[in-house]
Amino acid sequence: MPIMDEQRFLAERFEEHRPRLRAVAHRVLGSVSEADDAVQEAWLRLSRTGTRDVDNLAGWLTTVVARVSLNMLRSRSTRRELPLDSGPSGPAAPGGPGEPPVSRPAAHPEQAAVLADSVGMAMLVVLDTLSPAERLAFVLHDMFAVPFDEIAPIVERSPAATRQLASRARRRVQGTDPEAASPDGTPxxxxxxxxxxxxxxxxxxxxxxxxxxxxxxxxxxxxxxxxxxxxxxxxxxxxxxxxxxxxxxxxxxxxxxxxxxxxxxxxxxxxxxxxxxxxxxxxxxxxxxxxxxxxxxxxxxxxx
Missing domain, CATH: 3.10.450.50 (Nuclear Transport Factor 2; Chain: A,)
Incomplete structure (x- = not known):
């Protein structure tokens, strides 16, 4: 297949999965612009890799976005992140032949509000109390039905340990963890x-x-x-x-x-x-x- 046609084919397949990938990234990161950055990184990796060795494109893309999002959570070390931001984090990557444009829903306040409502600001506050691994395990399993054996390699745990991460996160989110996030018992x-x-x-x-x-x-x-x-x-x-x-x-x-x-x-x-x-x-x-x-x-x- 000619390079131009292959890129166009990849772009079309990627666009089919973009809404779900953005939803995963946003719920993990709590930031519209960072979610778009994670999705764009997934596209760049796909465009370099192609689909010849990918049996399940949806699962592959979800794993990539999850790994990128987890790394972004872990790298928040020099400034406090707001749960939801209202603008792009930087210029869009330059477009190439057949490359999907970088969509920035945060440029439209009403779309950003819809994304915020879909998670809930109270939920975002609680999610911010979780460790990056707990947050990712909970979001992928409880919100997107990703099996624990697929989440485990992303968080570098066994499936059983990953199940425990999600379980602890779930108790905190539901307010049923007696210790919540601290030894003194404060919610x-x-x-x-x-x-x-x-x-x-x-x-x-x-x-x-x-x-x-x-x-x-x-x-x-x-x-x-x-x-x-x-x-x-x-x-x-x-x-x-x-x-x-x-x-x-x-x-x-x-x-x-x-x-x-x-x-x-x-x-x-x-x-x-x-x-x-x-x-x-x-x-x-x-x-x-x-x-x-x-x-x-x-x-x-x-x-x-």
């Missing part, structure tokens, strides 16, 4: 809201707001590595902790610490200190600043 969405409010108040130097977020008996502790980087070893009580923290979180960024919402200080993309929170009755009862590399590794830090 993920509530925990995220408290941490976000703390970060905003600290960055803005809002002393009064900090007072309302801290438990009367709050304690802040720092390990030896965090102390070496300038943290106070230990502070107790609202006035002392609030005064110390006012304006000090300017460089902190949201992150998941073992699946629970927290903060990290990561200059140059390397996590140096993690801020772990214990929340009681909607208030911060303890803040632990963790700088020891071994402890940071054990925390399974996932910057957002």
């Amino acid at each position: 993920p969405a509530r925990r995220r809201a408290v941490v976000d409010a703390f970060l905003a108040a600290s960055r803005g130097g809002d002393f009064e707001r900090l007072l309302t977020l801290l438990d009367p008996d709050v304690v802040m502790r720092a390990d030896s590595m965090a102390v070496a980087l300038g943290a106070a070893p230990e502070l107790r009580g609202v006035p002392a902790v609030a005064e110390y923290l006012r304006g000090r979180a300017a460089g902190a960024r949201p992150a998941l610490l073992g699946g629970a919402s927290g903060l990290v200080w990561a200059p140059g993309g390397r996590t140096r200190v993690a801020w772990s929170f214990t929340i009681t009755d909607g208030r911060i009862a303890a803040i632990d600043l963790i700088g020891d590399p071994a402890d940071l590794k054990a925390l399974e830090v996932t910057p957002l």
Whole structure:
């Protein structure tokens, strides 16, 4: 088949699958422009590979988009991602003979709203509390009926372990996981809201707001590595902790610490200190600043 005809044939087959691929990527990433980037990457790989060795094109494309999306989730390390954005992330790839145009639904607000409604903003908030592997396993299996034995190679787990990832994610999404995403039992969405409010108040130097977020008996502790980087070893009580923290979180960024919402200080993309929170009755009862590399590794830090 001539090259031009083959490219046109590939483009036509790809277009048949584009809506589903975009839906998969959007539900995994929560971002319209990133979803389009993942879909475009799938097209580029298909155009290089062809279909001669592909028995199931739909499954092959879904796997490619899932792998690309998982890598994008894992690479969110230097800035906090919004659940849904409203514009393209960059210029479209130049078109070639028979190449499908890059479609950017985010250019039309009403289409972006439809995509947001299809997932639900509440759902996106909860999905943001999951690890990348949990999120992918849940989305592919529960939303798109992809079998666990096909998801397992993508997340580099056994089918049984992949089933457990999806099961844990499902409990969190349904609100039936007693621990949800944190040892203190605070529901993920509530925990995220408290941490976000703390970060905003600290960055803005809002002393009064900090007072309302801290438990009367709050304690802040720092390990030896965090102390070496300038943290106070230990502070107790609202006035002392609030005064110390006012304006000090300017460089902190949201992150998941073992699946629970927290903060990290990561200059140059390397996590140096993690801020772990214990929340009681909607208030911060303890803040632990963790700088020891071994402890940071054990925390399974996932910057957002």
